[in-house]
Amino acid sequence: xxxxxxxxxxxxxxxxxxxxxxxxxxxxxxxxxxxxxxxxxxxxxxxxxxxxxxxxxxxxxxxxxxxxxxxxxxxxxxxxxxxxxxxxxxxxxxxxxxxxxxxxxxxxxxxxxxxxxxxxxxxxxxxxxxxxxxxxxxxxxxxxxxxxxxxxxxxxxxxxxxxxxxxxxxxxxxxxxxxxxxxxxxxxxxxxxxxxxxxxxxxxxxxxxxxxxxxxxxxxxxxxxxxxxxxxxxxxxxxxxxxxxxxxxxxxxxxxxxx
Amino acid sequence: xxxxxxxxxxxxxxxxxxxxxxxxxxxxxxxxxxxxxxxxxxxxxxxxxxxxxxxxxxxxxxxxxxxxxxxxxxxxxxxxxxxxxxxxxxxxxxxxxxxxxxxxxxxxxxxxxxxxxxxxxxxxxxxxxxxxxxxxxxxxxxxxxxxxxxxxxxxxxxxxxxxxxxxxxxxxxxxxxxxxxxxxxxxxxxxxxxxxxxxxxxxxxxxxxxxxxxxxxxxxxxxxxxxxxxxxxxxxxxxxxxxxxxxxxxxxxxxxxxxxxxxxxxxxxxxxxxxxxxxxxxxxxxxxxxxxxxxxxxxxxxxxxxxxxxxxxxxxxxxxxxxxxxxxxxxxxxxxxxxxxxxxxxxxxxxxxxxxxxxxxxxxxxxxxxxxxxxxxxxxxxxxxxxxxxxxxxxxxxxxxxxxxxxxxxxxxxxxxxxxxxxxxxxxxxxxxxxxxxxxxxxxxxxxxxxxxxxxxxxxxxxxxxxxxxxxxxxxxxxx
Numbered sequence: 232x233x234x235x236x237x238x239x240x241x242x243x244x245x246x247x248x249x250x251x252x253x254x255x256x257x258x259x260x261x262x263x264x265x266x267x268x269x270x271x272x273x274x275x276x277x278x279x280x281x282x283x284x285x286x287x288x289x290x291x292x293x294x295x296x297x298x299x300x301x302x303x304x305x306x307x308x309x310x311x312x313x314x315x316x317x318x319x320x321x322x323x324x325x326x327x328x329x330x331x332x333x334x335x336x337x338x339x340x341x342x343x344x345x346x347x348x349x350x351x352x353x354x355x356x357x358x359x360x361x362x363x364x365x366x367x368x369x370x371x372x373x374x375x376x377x378x379x380x381x382x383x384x385x386x387x388x389x390x391x392x393x394x395x396x397x398x399x400x401x402x403x404x405x406x407x408x409x410x411x412x413x414x415x416x417x418x419x420x421x422x423x424x425x426x427x428x429x430x431x432x433x434x435x436x437x438x439x440x441x442x443x444x445x446x447x448x449x450x451x452x453x454x455x456x457x458x459x460x461x462x463x464x465x466x467x468x469x470x471x472x473x474x475x476x477x478x479x480x481x482x483x484x485x486x487x488x489x490x
Numbered sequence: 491x492x493x494x495x496x497x498x499x500x501x502x503x504x505x506x507x508x509x510x511x512x513x514x515x516x517x518x519x520x521x522x523x524x525x526x527x528x529x530x531x532x533x534x535x536x537x538x539x540x541x542x543x544x545x546x547x548x549x550x551x552x553x554x555x556x557x558x559x560x561x562x563x564x565x566x567x568x569x570x571x572x573x574x575x576x577x578x579x580x581x582x583x584x585x586x587x588x589x590x591x592x593x594x595x596x597x598x599x600x601x602x603x604x605x606x607x608x609x610x611x612x613x614x615x616x617x618x619x620x621x622x623x624x625x626x627x628x629x630x631x632x633x634x635x636x637x638x639x640x641x642x643x644x645x646x647x648x649x650x651x652x653x654x655x656x657x658x659x660x661x662x663x664x665x666x667x668x669x670x671x672x673x674x675x676x677x678x679x680x681x682x683x684x685x686x687x688x689x690x691x692x693x694x695x696x697x698x699x700x701x702x703x704x705x706x707x708x709x710x711x712x713x714x715x716x717x718x719x720x721x722x723x724x725x726x727x728x729x730x731x732x733x734x735x736x737x738x739x740x741x742x743x744x745x746x747x748x749x750x751x752x753x754x755x756x757x758x759x760x761x762x763x764x765x766x767x768x769x770x771x772x773x774x775x776x777x778x779x780x781x782x783x784x785x786x787x788x789x790x791x792x793x794x795x796x797x798x799x800x801x802x803x804x805x806x807x808x809x810x811x812x813x814x815x816x817x818x819x820x821x822x823x824x825x826x827x828x829x830x831x832x833x834x835x836x837x838x839x840x841x842x843x844x845x846x847x848x849x850x851x852x853x854x855x856x857x858x859x860x861x862x863x864x865x866x867x868x869x870x871x872x873x874x875x876x877x878x879x880x881x882x883x884x885x886x887x888x889x890x891x892x893x894x895x896x897x898x899x900x901x902x903x904x905x906x907x908x909x910x911x912x913x914x915x916x917x918x919x920x921x922x923x924x925x926x927x928x929x930x931x932x933x934x935x936x937x938x939x940x941x942x943x944x945x946x947x948x949x950x951x952x953x954x955x956x957x958x959x960x961x962x963x964x965x966x967x968x969x970x
Contacts, residue, residue, distance in 0.1 A: 324625075324626070326597065326625055387699075391696060391697060391699060392696050393600075394600055394601065395568045395696040395697050396558075396568055396694070396696075422600075458699070458703060460648040460650075460651050460699045463647035463648035463651075464601065464647075464648065464651075466647070467601075467602055467621075467646050467647045467648075468601065468602050468623070470602070470621065471602030471621045471622060471623040471626075471646075472602075472623050473623075476623050476625075476626065477625070478597070478623060478624050478625055479597050479598060479624065479625065480600050480624065
């Protein structure tokens with residue numbers, strides 16, 4: 232795979248600097264070192280604490296790129312229950328793998344190295360489990376994107392530019408430079424599922440009516456940085472999802488505890 | 491309050507009525523009978539007046555689409571739309587109607603969206619019930635309790651960005667008594683746009699978060715683009731017609747001092763209220779996230795310019811539209827220009843001549859001309875043609891790389907000294923405006939034209955005072 236080399240090098244440099252251990256597994260995972268960051272929103276069970284509180288993240292492994300059609304195809308071949316003609320109705324909406332349009336219901340050869348999309352949370356979770364992995368938590372995903380504060384301005388611009396342009400043909404994974412952790416394509420290609428994608432905004436409740444919602448002006452009350460429009464978009468996108476939803480711009484990557 | 495309770499009771503009874511088919515006494519006019527699918531229209535069209543005398547169940551299907559479109563000449567932008575255009579589809583219902591609202595988010599979209607209708611009483615105005623992922627649709631229903639003209643908009647975080655990208659429209663809840671018949675109804679909505687490139691910078695322009703937060707728009711436009719209501723797109727009426735304009739402001743930030751040049755609004759329904767219009771209004775203030783409608787009879791043919799009377803928005807950022815009224819002139823109401831005479835206040839003529847002679851250095855070289863011409867340009871020409879020479883799309887033709895300036899210099903001299911009026915095609919775009927004649931002397935005209943010919947990629951010609959004298963149309967006023 233063409234991205235193995237740069238992943239390895241950048242991750243190695245980082246890992247020697249930060250935690251001094253080999254950081255790339257055979258499955259193209261990168262060890263993201265532990266640290267802390269300020270989440271944009273707190274989880275709802277923490278909603279009474281200050282929004283600016285830093286959250287600690289333990290070191291974890293993360294796929295260097297989103298899961299590709301090629302890899303998802305291999306998973307489906309091995310686990311036919313997740314073939315588009317077999318998948319149980321409660322696990323997906325009607326667009327599951329809608330872009331796999333040939334008679335066999337398999338991936339188009341031209342798309343093999345592009346990120347897989349049109350997968351529900353259940354399918355993504357099943358894929359990760361089959362590799363002995365799991366989906367990353369939203370905090371882990373956002374921490375990886377925050378990249379210890381490196382190149383923040385440029386990242387925000389990149390995100391807004393992507394959101395501003397209607398759908399384009401998806402590129403192959405790893406086509407653009409990795410971030411400081413050696414992770415590719417976190418933004419600017421697709422949205423990604425996280426394990427706890429919709430657990431951030433509490434619904435209105437009797438103690439605190441209305442102001443923990445993600446609509447209209449009240450959405451900004453709880454945010455750590457109301458000027459970060461790109462973050463609002465990520466959180467509101469996740470908030471709009473349910474586990475059986477799929478999307479033309481929605482894929483995933485897997486994570487694993489570092490032990 | 492009592493009224494609302496009564497309606498709520500009516501609604502509750504109605505629901506039981508539906509399930510149990512038990513007849514029950516209801517407030518007159520609030521009984522739901524019949525079902526229809528709402529007719530939705532793109533601006534400037536408005537759905538037909540409601541003629542039924544009872545409340546109905548109305549189904550509204552609105553599709554959210556993220557589309558690339560024209561913001562100004564040569565400038566495109568990715569709009570987020572309710573129905574494919576900015577502003578969103580016009581929705582027209584009647585007080586007491588029960589609306590079943592379907593919000594459909596196209597699968598190609600990248601963003602989740604929802605809708606907050608200011609006509610809805612309930613948390614978030616529907617927003618809480620309608621957050622919808624791409625490729626999905628949400629359904630909610632509401633009862634139209636209050637008549638009026640209301641704004642609707644997307645309320646998904648970041649709200650300001652969703653609105654800045656064009657996610658707003660109008661919903662009219664007609665009062666039970668209905669609305670009077672008029673000859674024309676039009677739909678106009680103002681919005682401010684924040685592009686990364688400066689006004690006029692060509693190509694697809696991404697949204698600028700910084701400019702949005704600073705509230706410094708590059709464009710302020712009616713109906714989603716500069717020029718969407720000018721030239722061939724102008725609104726049209728005939729002399730003697732009554733016109734009703736439904737005007738909303740989507741924002742996200744700016745309010746509008748809405749004015750129609752040369753018209754007085756016979757009636758303005760401030761803030762979209764249907765009860766008590768104000769009469770004989772010149773300019774009406776419309777808040778961001780608010781609307782008003784106004785009626786007036788057009789008595790005199792001609793072109794009426796709609797503007798946000800915060801005028802640099804109209805002149806420089808696009809907030810300009812036209813209403814063209816056809817028919818015969820009525821000199822009793824408006825005479826038109828009767829005479830044009832030179833106005834010379836006593837004693838000033840001499841001073842002016844002396845002053846202008848004292849101030850005006852004479853150019854010796856072409857370089858001098860360019861230098862002196864720049865000052866003249868900035869004082870007299872830049873307001874319309876811009877210091878960049880780019881002009882203003884739909885209003886003032888460009889002087890930069892202008893094909894109008896590619897041949898002989900005589901037409902330019904004639905234009906400056908005699909003015910220009912009517913249709914003109916410059917660099918492939920049609921303009922239909924007025925340039926006044928300028929009372930500049932031969933030296934000044936020569937200098938300003940030489941400056942123009944030697945700027946912004948034009949041919950580099952030199953125009954001399956002798957050339958000007960030869961082709962001049964109007965004599966210089968102060969030289970005789």
